[in-house]
Amino acid sequence: xxxxxxxxxxxxxxxxxxxxxxxxxxxxxxxxxxxxxxxxxxxxxxxxxxxxxxxxxxxxxxxxxxxxxxxxxxxxxxxxxxxxxxxxxxxxxxxxxxxxxxxxxxxxxxxxxxxxxxxxxxxxxxxxxxxxxxxxxxxxxxxxxxxxxxxxxxxxxxxxxxxxxxxxxxxxxxxxxxxxxxxxxxxxxxxxxxxxxxxxxxxxxxxxxxxxxxxxxx
DNA sequence: CACCAGGCAAGTA
DNA sequence: TACTTGCATGGT
Numbered sequence: 001x002x003x004x005x006x007x008x009x010x011x012x013x014x015x016x017x018x019x020x021x022x023x024x025x026x027x028x029x030x031x032x033x034x035x036x037x038x039x040x041x042x043x044x045x046x047x048x049x050x051x052x053x054x055x056x057x058x059x060x061x062x063x064x065x066x067x068x069x070x071x072x073x074x075x076x077x078x079x080x081x082x083x084x085x086x087x088x089x090x091x092x093x094x095x096x097x098x099x100x101x102x103x104x105x106x107x108x109x110x111x112x113x114x115x116x117x118x119x120x121x122x123x124x125x126x127x128x129x130x131x132x133x134x135x136x137x138x139x140x141x142x143x144x145x146x147x148x149x150x151x152x153x154x155x156x157x158x159x160x161x162x163x164x165x166x167x168x169x170x171x172x173x174x175x176x177x178x179x180x181x182x183x184x185x186x187x188x189x190x191x192x193x194x195x196x197x198x199x200x201x202x203x204x205x206x207x208x209x210x211x212x213x214x215x216x217x218x
Numbered sequence: 219c220a221c222c223a224g225g226c227a228a229g230t231a
Numbered sequence: 232t233a234c235t236t237g238c239a240t241g242g243t
Contacts (some may be wrong), residue, residue: 034223072240
């Protein structure tokens with residue numbers, strides 16, 4: 001599946017951000033949200049010169065919410081960002097580099113303890129900001145794998161992650177590209193409302209040959 | 219108009 | 232434990 005996606009789409013060059021801090025902020029902002037909307041929120045923060053831990057962590061919650069408004073769920077996400085900032089400030093004295101320089105399992109556990117950071121957000125931070133080999137599962141991963149008969153539809157986050165990590169090489173660069181490619185494929189072919197696109201580069205994988213409806217290429 | 223987007227936590231029975 | 236609901240803007 002990876003080879004087919006890479007041959008079709010090429011390198012995705014993820015995560016689209018300039019710093020680990022920007023990646024982590026983006027990971028929270030993109031929860032159940034189109035990336036285009038997140039870009040607007042990030043642009044607002046950049047324009048105000050606030051896209052740093054020092055600046056953002058002392059911002060009042062109402063003010064923070066105002067900047068990230070385009071990303072949707074802005075009130076709850078402002079609180080989630082502050083919960084994350086509190087961990088870095090209180091446990092790591094505001095030193096993000098030091099925080100990220102821990103074993104993946106420890107990092108993951110600490111991130112999951114933050115209210116508002118769940119499995120996907122935590123793993124995105126571990127893989128893309130800390131650059132440690134962990135596979136990020138998302139709705140596209142679940143949808144694409146289940147529709148191709150690789151996993152049962154009822155598989156949850158950790159079951160999917162375990163299957164991938166137990167059977168494929170644990171490599172940061174590979175997991176980075178694979179997740180990004182699955183998202184790309186999901187955006188363009190494996191839409192929720194179109195179970196069978198037929199033009200997906202994965203058509204036929206897993207013995208699934210009945211993806212016969214059309215959905216259009218890029 | 220309806221539906222979707224790179225989730226998560228809280229509420230209900 | 233297993234569903235359901237709230238959160239919200241912006242694009243198609």
